[in-house]
Each structure stands twice: as C-alpha cells, then as structure tokens.
Amino acid sequence: MSTGFEWVYTETVKDHFTNPRNILEDEDSFAPDGRGIVGNIKCGDQMLMVIKVQDDKIIDCKWKTYGCASAIASTSMLSEMVKGMKLEDAYKLRPQDIVRELGSLPEHKIHCSVLGDRALRAAIEDHYKKSGQDKRIVHEEAKTICQCMNVTDRDILQAVKDGAHTYEELQFRTKLGTVCGQCKGKAEELLHEYTHLYG
C-alpha cells in the first residue's frame, strides 16, 4: 500500500510516471525497424519497445508497458536515453544504467526496470535480423544468476576481470544479491571459480 510521506519514488520517477515520454500510439504508422517484447503479465510486468534506426543509430524509440509506476517511469526514461545512441552502445545498456538516470528506485522495484533494457535488446536484435546483420547478435549463453537484478554469469565474469575479489565488491559492481539475496551461494561459487581463472 502507498506510504504517506513525500512520495514513494524520486521526483524524476514521479515526473516520468506523470508525464510518460514516447508512448507508442500507432505501431503501424511508426513502422518500427526493430520490435522487442519481454515480460509476462502474470508477474505484473510486460514491456514492448520499438525503434527506428538510421546510420546505425537509434533515431526514435517508443514503448508500451503493463506495469507499476517504476516500470512506466523506467521505460519512459530508457526511451529518452537511447535516442541518438549507437546501436552497439544501446545494446550494452543494463538495468543499472536506467536506475542511475532515475536517481534511484526502491530495491524491491528494481526487477521492473530490468525489463526495459531487455525489451530494447530484443528490439535491436530484431533489427539486426531484419537487416541481415545476424552476426552482430551476441548469442549469450549467459545464465541469469541473480533474477532480481538480472545479473548473469557473464556479468560476474566481467566484474571479476574488472577487479571484484570479494562478494561485497561483486555486489557493489553488479548490484547482484541486493534484493532477495537468494543467489548468494551460486554467486560466491562463480566468484571463486572466476577469481581462480582470471583474477
């Protein structure tokens, strides 16, 4: 239930929730170059992102979402962030990047914003497929370790390569295990393994 003090979210979140940017009104007339949809309404969140591409850059991005205030705000924010961005840079965006732009989100809300970047990646991959650039698709065999923050084993490997040596440093870099904490055991195993191999 909503709390009474100030507001549940930051001013930036509130602004994007109150005035969502770039809502997709008519998909046919938008004629997207790439389309991605992720999430499941059974879990309370679903997102659709569509992009227009020119010279390997995203020139327009629109979206729809079934979800809570932070889902709406984070998708709105993401749609602003990616305009003018190179495809390869947009392809690398992670939930942390959206959360940073929003100021912050309540911890238990972060799983919602995770969907925005995945929907965008799906849209970019759709574009790559349609334009015969299949080879640019990174076939992540990555396994999600932290469901809440959508952190994969690849992300953990990268964090280790970047200098994370303890579980706390890993958490700091990836935000893994900062919501429900269930992935701690698995994450520590991988940290140990990767530190041994690459640390």
Place this chain on the structure above:
Amino acid sequence: MAKKSVYMDYNATTPLHPAVKEEMVRSFDLFANASSMHEPGRSARNRVEHVRQQVAAYIGAQPDEIVFTGGGSESNNTVIKMFTCPGCDEHCVHNDRNEIITSAIEHPSVIEAVEYMESMGKKVHFLPVDSTGKISTNAMKKVISERTGLVTVMLANNEIGTLQDVRAIADLAHASGALVHTDAVQAVGRIPVNVDELGVDYLSFSGHKFYAPKGIGVLYSRRTKPFCRFLHGGHQQAGRRAGTTNTLCIIGMGKALEMVVKESEKTNARVKTLRDRLASGLADLVPDIHVNGNLDSGLSNTLNVSFIGAEGEAILLYLDMEGIAVSTGSACSSGSLEPSHVLLATGVGPELAHGSIRFSLGRESTDEDVDYVLEKLPPIMQRVRKMSTVYEGGCR
C-alpha cells in the same frame, strides 16, 4: 471538480469518530495505572471495566470473557499460538490434537501464525474458497477429524468483503471436539456480531476499524474453554494479558462502540447506497472491469474491482495524485512478486489480481466523494490502458 481529498480505504483503517476524539481528549489526564490500588488507579480501573462491560454486552459475552489486547493481530496470534502450549496449568489448551484448519483467504496475522505453527510441527489445512470467497463446508468435512485442535476462519474478508457462515463452520468443528476462533476485525461495526449466534469460542477484533484509535483490540475467550496467555509478566486482566492497561485507547474504543450502537445501522445503509452507486457508475463508465467478491452478500462498504489490462499500483498512484486514497492487490505494492492471495484463491488469475483496486467506504464518505471518483477514474483508466501492452491485443 477541483482537487479534493477522498478517503476510500476504510478497510485499512478509519479516522477517529469526533465523539471518540472528544472523549479521549477529555480523558487525557487520566494517567494512573489501572492496576494501582490508590484512588486515581481505581478511577482508571472503573473506566476500563466499564468498557469491558460495554464490549461484552455488544458481542453477547460476559465481562470476564473480554481481554483487551494491542489489536487484531495480537488477538489472532494469542489464540493460534495457544496451541503450542506444552501444558501451563490445568486450564490450558494443551492436548494431543495436532491439526489446525483455516481458510486460504485469511489475514496475514492468521496465515503467518498458522505457518509458524506448521514449523512447530502442527499440520495445517487451508480450506479453499469459491469465486466469491466463500468457504465450502464440504471441503471442511473432508479434513475435520478428532485430530483437529482449532478451526480459525475470518468472519468478513478485508479485501473483498466476503462474509463466512461461521455458525455452520463452528457447528462442524464442535461436532469433532475442536475449538473455534473467528477473526472479526472487519466485521465489528459493520455487521452485528454475537458470540453465541456465531457459536465461537474465541473472537478477535480491533478498535481502529470502527473509528476508535489504533493499538487497541479485543480477544473474546469463552469462559468454559481453555486459555493460555501470550504475554507473560503481570497479573493484569486476570493474568491473561500482561502489560499496563491502555486506559486511554480503551476509553476511546468504548466511545466508538457506543457510537456504533447509536449510528451504525443508519451509517451502514447510507454507505451501502454510496458503494452501490460507485459500483454501477464504474460499470457504466469504465469498460472491461470485473467485480471481485459478491456485492449482494458481502460487506456493504467494500468494492473490489479488477481493471482488465491495467496494473493496480499504477492506478493507485494516479488516483493518489488526484487525492483519492484506495488500495490494491497488485504484487507491486506489496514488495513481493505474488499478487493478493485472496484474489488468487477466488480463482481470478494473476492478471486480474494485479489489476485490482479496493474501494472501501465509511461514515465520512459522501455523494461528492463518489462523484469525484467517477469523474477522475475513467480518464486515468484510459491513460493506463493506452500505454498497456495487453489491453488492445491481449484481453480485448
């Protein structure tokens, strides 16, 4: 219409009745410990015992069957946790009946307490409910046995307002020799509550649902049935609940109950008219809605609606920005990934549960409040649905 403040969350809590506030302010200097022997103590005790008589009379009990507690959750926990008692004295509940029966739509203070009992080795049966939230007595017949120690079932549901046939459930339970408790937190003040008519051994309720302050509740415990205390450490309330008596809140609750007796029949009829107008207005103005529970047979102040293709927290917060206070069964508001267990138990499916909004009205609700909600909600729904991925394609 200019922005106004509309409170439609009376099932969460209610504002103090002005008469309650006045009575409490008048009594603020009554600080003495109601257990003290001196005159100020006796004076406080007189007030407390007067309310005990009032409460007893209201629910058809005897004053020595009334224990004041810190609220509904404490009352519920006290009853349920009695069943872990290893045998404190000859009047205690201790027996070899190892099973508890409850329903799938109870308040968390019952569900989590019985889950705790499970962890202590008890077996718990959660009775299913039908699409309106009613427990089937047939389902109960299948699980009740001479192993059943306690049957605990709520009288009125907080989310969808369903009223249970507690009498029939109690009769079945007693026929097997089990004890019976009902959580009547949402019922007192809204429907008549009488312990003999209900046939229960224990009953919980809470002051703040009927315009008394928060932090004061009641546990009714039938004289002839066992009782094990939850809080140890004092002789207060005949040794059944330790802790210095909350005199001021008890006085407030007494006044609130007096006002219930005087006003509730009229208030509840008026509130029902408002609730019904809100329900039919929504049905006229907003397409694709689903009413949860049963408006005809449930609490007359409660309207729980699922908006197809929309998510509840977003609706709640857009309403909040217009000054309208409601609640939702969406997972997003609870911090978990699961939407309302009550709605899921009625079989509506997660999509509808995520899109549910509870409007609960009360004595300060007005025609203008209903008009205001009927004005503000339709455009909000259009807006939320316009950005929804599922409204046009999926559900329509």
